[in-house]
Amino acid sequence: MHKPLSRLLPYTFVAIFLWGVIYFTWPVFDKFPALPPPPHDPLRQHGYFPPHGVSRKWGPRADAVRRAFVHAYTGYQEYAGQNDELKPVTDSAANNFNGWKLTLVDALDTMWIMDLQKEFYEAVTEAAELDFDLDEVRPSPWHESRRRRPCGTFAPFFETVIRYLGGLLSAYALSGEPVLLGRADDLGAMLLPAMKTDTGFPMYAVNTKTGATREGWTRGIVLWAEALSCQLEYKYLAHLTGRKEYFERVEHIVNIMSDANVTDGMFPTKWSLKKGIPSNSQFSVGAFADSAHEYLLKQWLLTSKSEPKALDLYIRASTSIIENLLYLTPTRQLLYVTDVTNGKPSHNFEHLSCFLPGLLALGARTLGPALSPRVRDLHAWAAQGLAHTCWMTYADHETGLGPDVMRMDHIMKSEDNPYGGLWLYQVEKWEEAGKPGGVPPGLKEGPTMPDGKRDYRTQRSGYFLRPETVESFYLLWRTTGDEVWRERGWAVFQAIEREAKTKSGYASLQSVEKSPAPLKDEMPSFFLAETLKYLYLLFTDEELIPLDRWVFNTEAHPLPVFQWTDWEKKAYGLI
Template identity: 45%
Template sequence: MLPLHRLAQSQSAPTSKYEKFASWLRSRLATRILSVALIVLFLLFWLFPPFPRYDSVPLSEIFKRPSAGAHYAQDSTEAPPSRVPAAVWHSRAQSVKESFIHAYHGYEAAAFGWDELLPVTNKSTTNFNGWGVTIVDSLSTMLLMDLKDEYTRALAHVSKIAIKIMCTGTIPFFETVIRYLGGLLSAYALSGDAILLTKADELAQTLLPVFDSPKGMPHFGYDPSTGFKAPSWASHALLAEMASCQLEYKYLAHLTGRAEYFQKVDRMMDLMQNSQRADGLWSTYWDITSGTQVNTHLSIGALADSGYEYLLKQYLLTGKSEKRLLDMYLKAVRGVLEKLTFLSSTRDLLYITDTKDGVPEHRLEHLSCFFGGLLALGVETVDLPQQDADLHRWAAEGLTTTCWMTYAETQSGLGPEEAQFKVTFDRLHPLKWMDTVRAWENAGREGGVPPGVKAPQLILGESRSGHRDYYLRSPGYYLRPETVESIYIMWKVTKDEIWRERGWGIYRAIEKHCKTEFGYGTVPSVQYKRTGIADSMPSYFLAETLKYLYLLFSEEDRVPLDKWVFNTEAHPLPVFHWKNSEKALYGIHQ
């Protein structure tokens, strides 16, 4: 019999080659050998990387070779479109018109007078004041599509709206201004029906108490029955909320002669002019009491988008008479291009993103996809310095192309709410677009256009999704208009048929995946060929998405860019010029 201590040793000793190997791995010698091996592998990987290391290569050298990722096998390439006959485009415009009729008639049948239709259950919902937001938001689309019967029924409803009596609670200022006030004013400009101006004036008067704050900044909302002014985001105002009411109120000031309309909203322009950062940008959150910027978040997405949009559009709407707005716009665009615009990791896709504390998020919001169209609009309508015109034109094409590609590369052909661009080993610090432009210029502008402008080949098919330099962070499609808006403006400015074809592809995807028996619904995920449909049909789908698609395919120039300006809800307002008496009253100087 073995002694106890020898028995314990015999029971713990390795009895197989696997146990012997495991025992060796636990030894001190093995630890040293493995550590040295890992260090050697790391050094080899660093010295001979499998991917190009852009951080160690001069930027000027990058643009002398094909873009990374060109070796990927493509399922498809986008051939230049052949000339499509005018009759075909007319037919396509009529198809969009029929889509609008289907959606609006579905709303009329099940939800007329309520705010929005639930297109799957065929029910109604009240979510924007209870005045029938789909009706008012659709007025300008009906008029542009020459839908007389639908417009007549809608006008009868609008004439009966008792704004203060019918309100269902707190009126959200921002959404009410762009959907209701913008819808009423645009329909008035297109039709001349006086009741629309009367209702617009009544609504604007009702909302004025929202500006009762120490610096005149608008509260989130206002309840006319109680006088309660709803605080916004913990007593903070968003840039988009405070700077996206000027088009509507200034046009109404011109129509009615009410100076308070101009003065209330122009105070925000004073505040923004006096606090524009050195880089030309503004923070997303503002203290409503002190009127100061309170965070380091920079964006042209959900919290800020139309605040930047309305700088240029105010300038255009008022006959280019408010010069300071153009100056603010040009400084802001320079800041966006310098600070918020990047190239993707492998295909040099141009995209725009937010930063917090100077750190980029590399997240592209669908809401930000309006920016390419805005830049193109500025190039078309404003006599810009040549350097600015070139930069804006390049960025407009590159950004709009990227936004379109997020549609074209999905299984459904619809675009996601958010795309997250990848940060890869070879680009731990993704390239800022303006840095690459300067390097390209120093290299002699080889190729004729800077990186990020011309689209690479598409990467299609589910099996290839891993090769894309972004993934779908938020995969839902909410019937949003921003990408087709920019595509429409790009078509108007360039007359390149490729933009119309791209828009046609998006429209076909909407028809295939979003249409229900009663209307159109949002899609929870665009990643699949067979998508589900959610029970929501936002009014902006009729006001914006279908309108821009209809105008994109129409042969007639129904809304000339030099005579009309779209508000952020796609309601066209006519360009006007301040009278001399108005200039004196408001202190407007060239």
């Protein structure tokens, strides 16, 4: 009996549908195979947390930051993908740090956090193929200065550790992709010769092929930030690989600081490479010291609060910051942090120092009984007041963005006021008076001021896409729950969109004073690694990177909190 072919039509449609599903999803399956688990649980997007905030208000704002990242990264790939950084005004490229595709490596973990899987796995493929060998250093004639050697033959130790090594380790920790750990191990070993000095302090730069080293502009000096900003990366790498040398090299530096003859925790900004002792008397949280303060607290947190030397160093240094570096301006009572040399404050306030309120807030939340209730209050008050000042330096300017360095007006000393605007002295006076108004000095919010009426003068007026202010906003939001920090972060992001965006990316500003701002032809990798990451995390309702489980390095690369194993504790002298 003849049966009509029409009876086969439903099966035909089903077959075509199934073929389409297999055809369009097969590349995805092939490209993203199941990953073997690392020694800790990777932070996976799907099934663990949604990719962005879900509220009507903050979800779209997180998405806006995500689109900004895609715009910047797409421009980098198009015009500078084989180089370190994009020049977003001329649509060209720059090799500032070794020529190893810095922006790509620095942005890996941001891609993962933002659920940009396609971009992430394409970048992993490129990272896997990076050649970390630099050109060999050929001996120069005796009369030639080492300054004439091509800078491309040496990798700057500090920047390479925090950006490249930190970026690879964080991307591995988040994704579990084994090749990233392999590349991190390769690079970590190649950088180790930098610490083969008389004291164990790192040289400024190292040739990753020969192990040759060279000094930087400081000549015989290591900056405090350079010496103490490698412990997070190398301790985590030691834990992952079991390589004892990684731990011993960086812990040796911690031991030097722990045993150093330093007055009241005022660790100087410069140290002798040969003698391992201070070579100046400046105490600061600015460019020469900033990340060292971070790493004292953060390596204690990273290793599950198991390293008392790091904790003791942080408490000593942070106590000295509170007692010696915090001052008030005379008009708006803005709280700022400066540096002192031989006890004399400069009253300079750096944008780089705007990381401090976030650090103090993190310490106030995590240190527990290590801080007395009184000291914890001081840290929390200082965090809030400093973050407000950082915000005001943005809000005061027509562009809505903050200058890089300011000279702050200060309260003069007198018979009635022997310590001038020293914040701690003013707080004690307020407490003795019965805490009038209920708000400590430096925390009362005031109006914005135009140029000429502000209680500071701009010394360096550029905005270089730096992350420190929004980093502190993020940490204050997560530690206090006060949404004012999110709103201020949104204002900063809108200003970046308005003033810094170009056809291919985002550019630094030459000056924040007038809008539209003149642009500088650079897009530092930390804009994608830090600034946009912190803004995205600030606008997500979910805590995507829980602060009790992850620790950010100074380049905003999150590393997971871990516990030393019994054999590690024995091998490293931790018991």
